[in-house]
Amino acid sequence: MPTASPNPSPTRFDWMQIDLTGKVALVTGASRGIGAAIASTMASSGAKVMLTSRKQADLEATAAEIDGEVDVIAAHVGDADSGDATIAATIERFGRLDILVNNAATNPYYGPTLGVDVPRWDKTFEVNLRGPLLWSAAAHRLAFAEQPGVIVNIASVGGLRTEGALGVYNLTKAALIHLTRQLAGEIGPTRVVGIAPGLVTTDFAQVLVDNFGERLAAELPLGRLGDPSDIANLATFLASDLAAWITGETYVIDGGAGVRGASF
Template sequence: MDLSTLFSLMNGVALITGASKGIGYSIAETFAAAGAKVVISSRKQDALDEMADKLRAKGYEVTGIACNVGKKEELENLVQKTIELYGQIDVLVNNAASNPVFGPVHDTSLEAFDKIMEVNVRAPFHLMNLCFPYLRTSPIASVINISSIGGISPEQGLGIYSVSKAALISLTKVYAKEWGDHKIRVNAICPGLIKTKFSEALWSNDKIMQQIIKKLAIKRAGTSEEIGAVALFLASKASSYTTGAVLTADGGFTI
């Protein structure tokens, strides 16, 4: 068995949102190392250019295209530019997320609720639909939605964020069931506490960290590279019989 082929994304085209840092960036680097042509996206072109240059310096084929996923027309532009560049989309990773609040759910404003749902649920929904015509022609089509353990069991202080991630899990299962006939696999990853800028409110708080560590089988925060490895499994032929799965990468938090 040739394991290098099993986990290869050679000549595939991967589109990753929220990819200028953290988990998205690590997924991009992992996919590029596996041979994919990678389009990374986030709101700021300058940040994307810097990260794309960093990856190209390693010999990878990476392009940055700015997109605010909360804006319908920018998502459409993102797909159009990707197709103009590569003519195809084989792997889509919905990683971009928003969580502007931390605290009791009853203190969450309607504006914050709408923002969270717009970015965390509506954007993946629209982007999957935009990519469908291209995914259905790919022999290796895979969609990976980055959810959260909060989508399995609500996290304290992250109420509506948890609701949005539960909705993303459900959306993943709906698409997996409906797109099976089109040979498109759709799966979700639920990271636990990963040490990124996005989760800094948690891991930078010693009291919260002590409480979390007590619940972990693996007594540490995870790394974005570890999520990148899970994403490679779901994008590659190694997971060719896996769809509708919800994979936790949380150090045993949800055991």
């Protein structure tokens, strides 16, 4: 009677290899943090990747570190025409577009929601919500209407709960989660999926990491804060054909914070 498989896990996981060969991805906010990790992981899975954010020099430095076929275009996701121009340039450069990752975001205001001024309210919604809307529209019009693709929206656990000083930012993320569901229903078979990360160690979260990171990490079942690679692995899976029957949903990835109600 057999007692143990000679080679259990490698054979079981071979079929799970994520392969994006032949696909072209465009990642916003790709010069650092989570976006850079997503661009790198997708490139190492075989995709050709266009990295975009506002600063050309930062993009070039990040792209130089990535092993794979990548290029860069500087663009501000809040500019109304930037989605069309960047997606057209990506198709021109790589011949097609299969994956759009709406990752760039900003948070210019910390404080009580009712205390926000109009310029910072507008700025937060322009970058975090109107940007993904217009870039998704451009991707659909210029590529996915003909050849269905995948849109991955990077939201936040803050879009699913209330938090003290992050009310305005969280409103944009709640709306992005809803936009994910809405678009999935409107533009299928293009898949539209969301990711809601907990606290991840990036420049964006530096203040939160400095003030609450140690305590929060100790409260998490998995005992540490998120690394950009954690989010990149999920984004790459969701963008791949392994996730071919997933659309409209947003996936929490937070080291188990939700299990214990851990927050800052």
